[in-house]
Amino acid sequence: MRDARYAYAGTSRQVLAGVDLDVDAGRVVAVVGPNEAGKSTLCLVAAGLAPIAIGGRLEGSVLLAGDETAGLAAYQAAQRCGILFQNPATQLSGTTSTVWEEIAFGPRNLGLDIGAIVERVEGAMATLDIAGLADRDPQRLSGGQAQLVALASVLALRPSLLVLDEPTSQLDPAGTRLVGDALSRFAAENGTAVLLVEHKTGLVARIAGEVAVLVGGRIVERGPTAEILADPALAEHGVDPPPAVRIERAVADAGRSGDLVGLDLAALEMEPITGSPLPTGAPLPTGTPA
């Protein structure tokens, strides 16, 4: 997107005030930022749902696979860009009795023939390794499982860009781990471009190659994940650095650094940091919920 500016209907305040951002196929770009920075708006604009589905005024240019979103209908945008929201319960259609049918909901809306639908549903389930849930009732899944089903439902439309709007923020620790694992597998193996918008930086450190910081509707910083997350300025923007960075700083501050100070940040990134609960007794601050 180039110089994208967006204001909601009935207001003149620009929630996005000139955002430049691009995500190439196979790349995972994360956007972090404090509350009210315009993160969720960015997701809707990037996915082409704003202004099509919610009105409002968009200036500048937002391209999905080469097409201006302003010229697309919502169902056309949906086939170019998938979007996963926070709450798994509201993303399921509520009209199906099995996970299989739930994932088939999108392809059915497109009117595809039955063979193509079967292929897409099975494909999406295989990608996320949830074929075992196929005959379950979507209303009787755990939060993490439901979020994966919601993701599979979106992937069944075969988008070339995937937008994740704080995908684990409403999940319990087990769900966070489940979805985090699936997303990092997906990001590593799939050629889809991913835009991850997050408040918690744990997941960002794990799957993103690049991070941009959004404050007040503008991107104020952008760079490789390790660099941005280790930047002391991050906290000033209202974003908590991931636990690994906090541990390192806490140790350094204590002045008993020893050989930990020189620890390679890249090595820390390899550890599974999922935002799961810290070990009991660890005196570390936890991330603020979004």
Next chain:
Amino acid sequence: MVPDFVLRPPTGSYHALNPSTKLVLAFAEAAVAFGVRGWTGPLVVIAIVVATAMTARVGRSLVPFALAVIPLVASILLVNTFLFPGATDVIARIGPLAPTWTGLEAALQATLRVAAFALSVAVFALTTPTDDLLADMERRGLGRRGVFVIGAAIGMIPRMVERASEITDSQRARGLDTEGSRWRRIRGVVPLAAPMIIGALSEVEERTMALEARAFSAPGRRTILRPLPDSTGQRTARWAAGVGAIVLVAASIAGILPVP
């Protein structure tokens, strides 16, 4: 291949009938139960409904539906038997109460009508899964919007009931009275309703976005996964039941139906 748990081949002969056939039958039964006055209409319908329930082997499941109409039936019996306007054929005077035969007759007939109606709908509901009904209606031309509204509403009710009872329980635990006097009960409605309504409405926006993200507003017809066989025999039966019910009701209203 679409897996079997999605295709769900129906078991049992009545269940396997096309949903529309069962729906038309239920409507025809309801029309006769209400439209043909006196004893015959409701009694004949009850006989048909019970026979159908036996054939479909859902007799046992009818019990809760039958129990659900008890408050209504009790109301009908009491109000009509004791307070039937203009009736003078008193059965017996018990203090200030004067039950009448006319009232009792009207009450029993109304009871039968209500029972016949409720049970015919119940047999339909028990033998026809909602998604079968919706798939069939969609095949006959109902748009995706209509299918979604009906399907999502039916799916949402049990979840909301669960939520309502959770709220009632937690409020009872905090000392709110749901059994006490009328005034106390009225006061109980607000804290019950407010969180439920606000919770549900706050989700509308998210649900809308999620639907749009799944190509809900795409043009054209949706693909239907489940084939629901229909036959000439069933088509004929539907017409016969529909037209038959209308003729019977019309004859009854015109007063040319020679039944009690």
Next chain:
Amino acid sequence: MNGQFSTRVITLMPVAIAINIVLGVTVQQVLKLPIYLDSIGTILVGVLAGPLAGALTGILSNLIWQYAPGIGGGTIGPFAVTAGVIGLLAGLWGQLGVYRSRPASGTSLWLPTVIAVAIILFLASRIYGNPAYNDPAYFVSWYSTAIVLVAVVVSVAVVAWVVVKRDAAGAWVALAGAVTGIVAAIVSAPISAYVFGGVTGGGTDVIVAALRQGGSDVLNASLGQGFFSDPIDKVITSFVVFIIIASVSPRLLARFPNGERLTASAA
């Protein structure tokens, strides 16, 4: 966007239907109150999305309530007609801008309030003065008192709202609710009388019994019960909807088909 049936309205309708049914079951069958509270969703959709969407929400609510596995409303199905009319009227009120906030002062604040209260009290007096209700031989003592009491309480509530919020919309909403209630009573009475012998199994049956004891025939007892329950019920319901709408941000309201009629300022 697709006229009255945009995707947003399509998502709102099932929520509204479920609210109608769950609240209706709770109030009528669990709490046994002599009102219904089963049209909050219908009126909400009517006001936000227009008469057609409102009417459909009402009709579907009752049909689904009748069919709903596990709830199976014994008698509610045939009242789909009434529910449809209620939704239709709500849609009309919405399009007329009745639910729009109207900050006002002086005469423009008092005049509609006085008119609304006068009409509510007039309606109560018509019921109070009807011989069907107060045959001294069988008269149920709490009945007339209750009508006057409720009418006064509703009037006071309307006045209080208008004065505290300095918003004349309260008066209009109350008036719209009262009119909707009267129409609903007229539509339901024949259904209730003809189909169910005048009773429904809910808390309203107390009133039917009282009226019959007072000497009314089946239809008039149903009508009388309706004139008692419906205006009160619909004034309360309309107020609830008004409060809900007032609490939704204008940004979200604007996305509904009737949005601009609910948010535009009175000036």
